[in-house]
Amino acid sequence: MKSEEISAAKAREPAPFRLALIGMSGAGKSFWTRRMAEAGAPTISCDDQIEEKLAARLAAGGFAGIAGVAAWMGWPDSETYAEREAQYLAEEIAALGEILGELERDRQKSLVLDTTGSVIYTGNHLLHRLRKLMTVVYLAASDQEQQLLIERYLSDPKPVLWRGAFVPKSGEMPRETVARCYPNLMAARRRSYATLAHATLQVAELRELPHTAEAFLTKVNAASGGAR
DSSP states (O other): OOHHHHHHHHHHSOOOOEEEEEOSTTSSHHHHHHHHHHTTOOEEEHHHHHHHHTHHHHHHTTOOHHHHHHHHHOOTTSTTHHHHHHHHHHHHHHHHHHHHHHHHHOTTOOEEEEOOTTGGGSOHHHHHHHHHHSEEEEEEOOGGGHHHHHHHHHHSOOOOOOTTOOOOOTTOOHHHHHHHHHHHHHHHHHHHHHHHOSEEEEHHHHTTSOSSHHHHHHHHHHHHSSOO
16 A cells, blocks of 8 residues: 555544643542543543552552642652652653553544643643643633632642742741642643643633533533544
8 A cells, every 4th residue: 555545544544532631630620531431431540640650659658549649748848848749740750651652652542631730840842742642621710719729729638749839938837828829839830731721611611511521522622623
């Protein structure tokens, strides 16, 4: 078969369904990923992949689960936080690289990817590959919802890479510093999320939807012109 015929045959192949959800912790990435899994879509949670890579280190401290990862990392003012933040990011980079490598090897593989809030720190090369291989959808929280995300983080901590945004003041308790600095972290990340995304969906609008994959994907397709 001639190369032109091969190219034409590949062009006729049905495109795989590939969707990556990005945004802050608590924005609904995992919720909508689960809805799509229930509808039969293949899904991967980056949190799960990172936890697996950290398993031996977590077990050594008696930690387990995503809450265990957050506890292992500790508050951003702890002595071990900077080192463990770096370890977490290294494993996130490795996990994302493996996921994208599989998509590159299998052109027909479909996937819904539940990323972490820190995916934007994985480096330009990986983010370029992510954007090339998948439709990236940013679940954006409004200023009004900012306090809700802060409260969720304080009541049910998830691993957060502060990347220098946690700046305590003299006499301030860690929870007070979180409440003051988290908005700055969100503001810095919003720009990066918006740049990476093919489409942006407002979290407030998503809350009004029926909790079904079909309703969510209708929104995604309207915003992006169709998921890849």
